Amino acid sequence: MKRLRSLGRSLQPWWRTLRSPSLHFSLGFLTLGGFLAGIVFWGGFNTALEATNTETFCVSCHEMEDNVYEELKSTIHYSNRSGVRATCPDCHVPHDWTDKIARKMQASKEVWGKIFGTIDTELKFREHRRELAEHEWARLKANDSLECRNCHDYDSMDLTRQASRAAWIHQQYLGTGELTCIDCHKGIAHRLPDMTGVSQGGLE
Numbered sequence: 001m002k003r004l005r006s007l008g009r010s011l012q013p014w015w016r017t018l019r020s021p022s023l024h025f026s027l028g029f030l031t032l033g034g035f036l037a038g039i040v041f042w043g044g045f046n047t048a049l050e051a052t053n054t055e056t057f058c059v060s061c062h063e064m065e066d067n068v069y070e071e072l073k074s075t076i077h078y079s080n081r082s083g084v085r086a087t088c089p090d091c092h093v094p095h096d097w098t099d100k101i102a103r104k105m106q107a108s109k110e111v112w113g114k115i116f117g118t119i120d121t122e123l124k125f126r127e128h129r130r131e132l133a134e135h136e137w138a139r140l141k142a143n144d145s146l147e148c149r150n151c152h153d154y155d156s157m158d159l160t161r162q163a164s165r166a167a168w169i170h171q172q173y174l175g176t177g178e179l180t181c182i183d184c185h186k187g188i189a190h191r192l193p194d195m196t197g198v199s200q201g202g203l204e
């Protein structure tokens with residue numbers, strides 16, 4: 001009994017603090033503040049992510065005269081009877097360095113020159129084109145042409161409505177998983193670089 005009472009006494013200050021309105025207020029305030037800050041941060045973060053995942057953003061760097069965007073415009077992925085349009089991020093993933101780049105771009109004009117050293121003129125772009133294309137081929141080969149398959153599903157392809165050559169070859173190599181879209185369909189959105197030594201799945 002005595003021990004119980006002393007326990008009660010030793011707990012009293014703690015109990016009082018917990019019940020004090022000022023602490024209630026600050027706890028509540030903190031929680032609410034944190035909650036609001038979270039929303040603002042999350043919203044800003046997503047808006048930034050969305051902004052860097054748009055064609056407008058990609059083209060702000062990649063639209064050089066007679067470059068990838070111009071070329072895309074003349075393909076079926078830009079305009080077709082169905083009105084389904086593939087934009088840059090539909091086929092490509094954003095660079096993992098875009099955020100960093102965006103920040104650096106604001107910070108210094110010199111960095112700009114360095115970053116764009118590889119593709120800032122038509123001539124340099126053409127010189128690097130094969131290398132850049134190879135990055136994309138390797139990426140699409142590794143993920144089994146995931147981005148293509150987001151829109152084109154083999155199981156939904158009505159082979160009977162495809163040209164006979166296409167139907168046959170799709171059944172033979174795509175249906176069996178032997179080859180993937182990018183093995184045979186390079187250059188569907190842009191002009192191809194020098195293709196010396198590159199296999200195009202027998203299409204060449």
Ligand code: HEC
Pocket residue numbers: 052053054055057058059060061062088089092093094095098101102115116118119131132133135136
């Ligand atoms: C800040 C400028 C900038 C923006 C914005 C930008 N890019 Fe790039 N991109 C570059 C540069 C510079 C290269 C060349 C990189 C190199 O030399 O390796 C490049 C290369 C590429 C390549 C070639 C493959 C590779 O990674 O080497 C693809 C594909 C590409 N960009 C797609 C995109 C897409 C899609 C977007 C929009 C989501 C985008 N880019 C936005 C500057 C930019």
Ligand code: HEC
Pocket residue numbers: 076077080081082084085086087090091145147148149150151152181182185188
């Ligand atoms: C955003 C959706 C989308 C994505 C992503 C996409 N496509 Fe397409 N693709 C289409 C549409 C829509 C058509 C036109 C269909 C039509 O009108 O018959 C098309 C047409 C084609 C054609 C037929 C070309 C022709 O001349 O008839 C080929 C081949 C093709 N796509 C391959 C690819 C490959 C390879 C990839 C991945 C690198 C890819 N597509 C990514 C939507 C997409």
Ligand code: HEC
Pocket residue numbers: 145148149152153154161162163165166169170173174179180181182183184185201203
């Ligand atoms: C083994 C090579 C090969 C693979 C793998 C392949 N294709 Fe094809 N595809 C062809 C050939 C060949 C044609 C006919 C093109 C031609 O005659 O110019 C064709 C035609 C097409 C067409 C147009 C059909 C038509 O009737 O005009 C579409 C769309 C297409 N392919 C999409 C895809 C997609 C998407 C993938 C991956 C899911 C894929 N292909 C994988 C070889 C291939």
Ligand code: HEC
Pocket residue numbers: 055058059062068069072077086087088089090091092129132133134136137185186187188189190191192193
């Ligand atoms: C329908 C799919 C598709 C769309 C849409 C698309 N690309 Fe590509 N892109 C590819 C493929 C596939 C390659 C690999 C090279 C090739 O086969 O042409 C590539 C290659 C590239 C390269 C490397 C250099 C080169 O030409 O090979 C850059 C840079 C690039 N794309 C940027 C863009 C930008 C920017 C956009 C939007 C304006 C865009 N792409 C839209 C499929 C696409």
